[in-house]
Amino acid sequence: DTEVTQTPKHLVMGMTNKKSLKCEQHMGHRAMYWYKQKAKKPPELMFVYSYEKLSINESVPSRFSPECPNSSLLNLHLHALQPEDSALYLCASRTWAPNTEAFFGQGTRLTVV
Amino acid sequence: DQQVKQNSPSLSVQEGRISILNCDYTNSMFDYFLWYKKYPAEGPTFLISISSIKDKNEDGRFTVFLNKSAKHLSLHIVPSQPGDSAVYFCAAGGGSEKLVFGKGTKLTVNP
Numbered sequence: 500d501t502e503v504t505q506t507p508k509h510l511v512m513g514m515t516n517k518k519s520l521k522c523e524q525h526m527g528h529r530a531m532y533w534y535k536q537k538a539k540k541p542p543e544l545m546f547v548y549s550y551e552k553l554s555i556n557e558s559v560p561s562r563f564s565p566e567c568p569n570s571s572l573l574n575l576h577l578h579a580l581q582p583e584d585s586a587l588y589l590c591a592s593r594t595w596a597p598n599t600e601a602f603f604g605q606g607t608r609l610t611v612v
Numbered sequence: 613d614q615q616v617k618q619n620s621p622s623l624s625v626q627e628g629r630i631s632i633l634n635c636d637y638t639n640s641m642f643d644y645f646l647w648y649k650k651y652p653a654e655g656p657t658f659l660i661s662i663s664s665i666k667d668k669n670e671d672g673r674f675t676v677f678l679n680k681s682a683k684h685l686s687l688h689i690v691p692s693q694p695g696d697s698a699v700y701f702c703a704a705g706g707g708s709e710k711l712v713f714g715k716g717t718k719l720t721v722n723p
Contacts, residue, residue, distance in 0.1 A: 503655070530709050541701060541713035543654065549709055593709070598644040598663050600709050601711055603655035 502526075505604035513612055514580060520607045522573040522590030526547050531573040532591040532601065533565060542589055543599060549595070580611045615639045616704050620715035625670050626722055635702030638683065643706035647676060647687045649679075649698045650716070656701055662689070686701040692721045 503524045512518045522531065529550050534542035534599040547555035548567040562584075573590055587608055593601040625631045635645075642666040648656035648674045661686065662669040662676045669676050675688045689696055702714040 504695070528704055532709075532711075539716075541715050544710060544712075547709045554709060580640045587653065589653075591711075594712075598705075600658040600661055602658065603648075603680075608653060608655070 503590055503592055503602050503604035505588075506608060508605065509608045509610075511610045511612060514579065514582070515575070516580075517578045517600065520575040520588055520590075520609075522575075522592075522604055523571055524592040524602070525571055526592060526602070527570075527594070528592035529558050529570060529595040530593040530601075530604075531567060532550045532589075532593070533573070533575050534564075534589040534590060534591065534603075536606070543586045546575075577609075582610075585610045593598065613719060614688075616702055616712050616714040618700075618702055618717050620717050621715070622718040622720070624720045624722060625692050626693055628691045628710070631663065631687075631692045631696065631719055632700075633687045633689075633700050633719065634652075635685050635687075635714055637704050638685055639704070639706075639712075640683075641705050641707040642704040642706065642712075645678060645685050646688075646703045646705070646711070647674075648713075649696075650701060659700075674701045689719075692719075694721045694723050697721050 513589045531548045533545040536542045546565040547554040587606045590604045591601040646661040647659040649657045678685045699716045705711045
């Protein structure tokens with residue numbers, strides 16, 4: 500099983516809403532990532548969790564709050580987002596062994612209205 | 613500062629011919645390089661990778677070449693097929709958990 504599952508696939512939310520994106524993998528990977536991708540741009544790293552601890556925060560605004568409840572799950576809590584936060588949010592996971600590929604989920608298409 | 617550069621935003625080739633996608637990097641700490649293929653509104657799919665201890669890695673129709681002295685890598689697809697039409701991202705890692713992506717090259721393979 501080399502699958503990373505993200506839910507929901509699409510999400511429309513208002514600027515005052517609170518919502519969460521979910522990501523799940525059962526490959527035993529100990530590094531999990533959140534990326535943001537805008538149209539015609541590369542994926543931009545937001546957060547990295549290593550062994551369930553936040554190891555990298557790329558200066559992401561606090562309206563994005565990551566959570567790693569266990570080694571298989573990664574959440575991204577959203578609150579008071581802006582329309583410019585509309586993007587494809589990608590989750591990825593990777594084994595801790597060096598020089599290995601990251602597996603990506605299908606992404607959540609987020610629209611903030 | 614862009615650490616991974618894909619200077620060609622697009623490439624068009626005929627079916628059956630070779631596609632060559634290029635990538636340059638600036639960070640000497642990078643020691644692992646990957647190519648991903650991406651369709652619109654989907655996550656990137658891993659294609660092939662290469663470690664800095666090698667200069668070539670081959671997997672079926674896909675071959676990645678690494679020139680460390682030039683800090684350059686390329687992906688060769690031969691023969692190209694219409695189903696290869698997608699955006700191809702070069703990514704690099706090394707020294708941390710980070711994977712840094714280039715801006716991508718949109719490949720169109722014409723029948």
